[in-house]
Amino acid sequence: MDVNARRLGSDLDSEIEVLDASGKPIERATVRAVWETNLTLRDHDSAQRGMRILSWNSLAVGDYLLVGSEIVRMEALPRGPDDDFVAESFGGQRISYFGTSGEAHAMDQAVYKVQIHPPGTKFTPNGLPLVHLYYHNDDGGPGWGKDSYLRFTAPADGEYVVKLKDVRNEGGESYAYRLTIAPPSPDFRLSVNPRNPNVPRGGVVPVTVTAFRTDDFEGPIDVAVNSLPAGVHATKGVIGRDQISTTLLLSADADAKPAEAAHFEITGRARIQGKEAAHAASPEDKLKLLALMPKPDVLITSETKEVTLEPGGKAEIEISVARQRDYGGRVPVQVLNLPPRVHVLNVGLNGVLVAEDETKRGFTVEALPSAEPVDQMIYVAGTVETRSPQQSLYAAPQAIHLVVKAKAAQAANGRKQAPPGAATQR
Secondary structure, eight states: OEEESGGGTOOOOEEEEEEETTSOBOEEEEEEEEEEEEBOSSOBOSSOSEEOBSOOTTOOTTOEEEETTEEEEEEEOOSSTTSOEEEOEETTEEOOOTTOOOOOBOTTOEEEEEEEEOTTOOOOOOSSOEEEEESEESOOBTTTBTSOBOOOOOSSSSOEEEEEEETTSOOSTTOOOEEEOOOOOOEEEEEEESSSOEEEBTOEEEEEEEEEEETTOOSOEEEEEOOOOTTEEEOOEEEOTTOOEEEEEEEEOTTOOOOSOEEOOEEEEEEETTEEEEEESSTTOTTOEEEEESOOSEEEEEOOOEEEEOTTOEEEEEEEEEEOTTOOSOEEEEEESOOTTEEEOOOOTTOEEEOTTOSEEEEEEEEOTTOOOEEEEEEEEEEOOOSOSSOOEEEOSSOEEEEEOOOHHHHHHHHHHSOTTOOOOO
């Protein structure tokens, strides 16, 4: 059910729910809290992706969290006590799951790690909340804004009622809406950050492309930059199954000539229900421009070219930094395009940091025990610390080939069950 009102200029702030034939709400899931912490430091608005919590010792990437009546999913854990956890988001707005809507949260509000179970599931009390979710939605989230969006799976054949109202109980001629009820239509949308990259001559900058998947689309999305000016180059990327983003590298020759900003567009392509779908990233943004700038203050080099991990395993990555143009500051370093459940260890309050008197640094990456097999490229990038709001993140041109192997027990079990003469894919 898709309400189109505010997006068409209507005054309606919609709220939608599905009722049974007798007018009673229909439960969609039972949410069981299994661990508790709380928000700290500040109040949080209804959109920001970063949220500060007191502890996270029992959390992992991919966990669902209940904050107030909103359910979010963990994208990245805090790097230290002075860092936020990052909730999955799109276009700068965090995503709320299971029909819940983004809402503001006060400091000290409880945050629960939760498990999602079928409706009506019974549990022995554990002292933490047990919440029943119903087919209801207020704000649809990224792409819908104040308009409502709801996925409904009928629990049985029969008649159901869609109830739509204004959250303020107001109405009138200016409160028009269009309600669409249709089968699911798997698809995706893309956003880009930064939207206006400045590419240094003789240097490399990373661009993050994020996918917002709808109606259970989980397949890979091939991402590429469209036509570029002479002397500017771009890598391609893939947003893998169940992943939400990928990193592309933009580079410029040392003697690249374009003096004016050039049109900048990224397109994603995927196979959905046997057909190819192609979407430009951030199509509503008419000022997507790419510009050249002087050579960067730092050049990052990845000394490590390949990393192979098993779930629960660790590996070392070595980088080097060359400072240019009399730059003498420290260089915070990030690892980009890491797959889910692979993270950087022991980064401290300042992350991976190359101090003012250093030119090399090593650090450790770890695959969590729950990490899935994956084969993809990751990148390292260093930040030039300034007061400018413009991105000052510069990447190493060398990609690192990351391979996470299947668990040994799973691999052995797979070999045991393979029929005689079956080929083994690598």
